[in-house]
Amino acid sequence: MDMTSTDQPPRTLTRVRDHLLDCGACVVGVADLTSWPETRTRGYPRALSLGVALRADPILQLRTRRDRPAEADRPVYAALAELAGIAIRYLQQFGAKGEVLVQLELPEALTHEEVAVQAGIAWVGKSGRPVTWDFGTAIRLTTVLTDADLPADKPVSRSFCGACLACTEACPARAPSGTVWAPGVQKSTFFNESACKEHRQQLAAQGRDCRHCMSVCPFTTVYLINSGLTVPTETGESS
Numbered sequence: 001m002d003m004t005s006t007d008q009p010p011r012t013l014t015r016v017r018d019h020l021l022d023c024g025a026c027v028v029g030v031a032d033l034t035s036w037p038e039t040r041t042r043g044y045p046r047a048l049s050l051g052v053a054l055r056a057d058p059i060l061q062l063r064t065r066r067d068r069p070a071e072a073d074r075p076v077y078a079a080l081a082e083l084a085g086i087a088i089r090y091l092q093q094f095g096a097k098g099e100v101l102v103q104l105e106l107p108e109a110l111t112h113e114e115v116a117v118q119a120g121i122a123w124v125g126k127s128g129r130p131v132t133w134d135f136g137t138a139i140r141l142t143t144v145l146t147d148a149d150l151p152a153d154k155p156v157s158r159s160f161c162g163a164c165l166a167c168t169e170a171c172p173a174r175a176p177s178g179t180v181w182a183p184g185v186q187k188s189t190f191f192n193e194s195a196c197k198e199h200r201q202q203l204a205a206q207g208r209d210c211r212h213c214m215s216v217c218p219f220t221t222v223y224l225i226n227s228g229l230t231v232p233t234e235t236g237e238s239s
């Protein structure tokens, strides 16, 4: 066997997506930012939206326990930071710039979920969280702004929540109103962020966090089942 031969395609700028998936990203999309104000995009024409999924079994436990350790997402955020660094180094090999989006708490600030919608990887659920087809809301996101001339993905143009009210009915803070999101709709019109925050702050005092809405989302449930878990139905049967 010739150990020097390789079937790998050559490294090219547009293969950054495959490279990131190879390195552990669960979803990667490219957002076209050119129609958005430069004050929001820092003048970058493109952004890579990267997602890493949370482990499935703790989410299944969250369905019954209703809260979880406050640090539960830290390993995923560490993985996202590592992936963002990998993305930036890859882009730099081709003379392009990359910069991690620092999400500011300002009304006009660009958010990771907006970029994910524009990159075609998620819509905003009634729970106010990004929902992906393969991992439901059990996903965390980061964004790398870039001037690389990458082909952009098709933005998500609507919600896929439909008539589902699972997160609305499960939320102890009654934060989701049950109204469906559409592109351009402000989250504050259908989701009470303050109510959610207040509930999570109460739990944080005990070293816990909420995100119960994440565990009941049917798209998350599909992820749990696809991960090989047996998910009890509301009647106690297994699906």
Ligand code: SF4
Residues within 6 Å of the ligand: 127, 170, 171, 172, 173, 174, 175, 176, 195, 196, 197, 199, 200, 210, 211, 212, 213, 214
């Ligand atoms: S995190 Fe908890 S309080 Fe916030 S929307 Fe989800 S279920 Fe409600």
Ligand code: SF4
Residues within 6 Å of the ligand: 125, 126, 127, 131, 160, 161, 164, 165, 166, 167, 168, 213, 216, 217, 218, 219
């Ligand atoms: S639980 Fe239902 S309504 Fe809530 S985000 Fe998931 S699909 Fe949408």
